Amino acid sequence: MSDWETIRLDHEEGVATLTVDRPDRLNALNVETLEAIEEALAEAEDEGARALVLTGAGDDAFVAGADISYMQDLSVAEAQAYAELGHRVADKIESFPAPVIAAINGYAFGGGCELALAADLRVASEDAIVGQTEIDLGIVPGWGGSQRLPRLVGDETARRLIFFGERIDAQDAHEHGLVGEVVASDQIDDHVADLAADLAAKPRYALAAAKETLNQAHETTQEAGLRYERRVWSGLFGTRDQREGMEAFLADREPDWE
Incomplete structure (x- = not known):
């Protein structure tokens, strides 16, 4: 287990x-924190996590954004390196080989919103506030927001959110499709834990394959995506989970996943 000062990684039953x-x-993201998140994602994968929850400490914020005090005097080259680090972290969340749930338990602005966008599922507490607020700093989303946000909420809604830097509450975020559900603030931890436990109880390799094929829908043409789906689907035949799942169904019993 690594020793990080700005993040924690806990494991429990997958x-x-x-x-x-x-x-x-x-919970603003400086270089140290981003590098720690990158390491923690690799450790969680090595530990065989079957689901991953991403959240922030305290009662006020999920992740309020990138560290503005660090960014203020960056050169172009330094800003490029910072952008590349943020993109690596977001990409690793998106490609993590198990479902990732962002538990948005407070402010999620700028880079914090972008990390949530890279997750598979987003659950917001009723007092969460989210937004791509970079425009009011004289910049634009730099860790994937300009690409992932339109795919979730549609082109014009994304343009409005980014152009105006609007901060929206959890209910509006849900209506826009930015988050999947809104729960009471004092229930978000238990609710997300239940979701993650349900996911961890699913067949690991089929779930990873489902995530891969869904991600392909955003990366390629439909024709190429359908070819990819056929390969992934047929490749699962002969695996223990496929055999167990179908045997259990035919025997009318609960499956015992690997």
């Missing part, structure tokens, strides 16, 4: 929980 732990800075 579920890894990655908590950004800078509550005094509203």
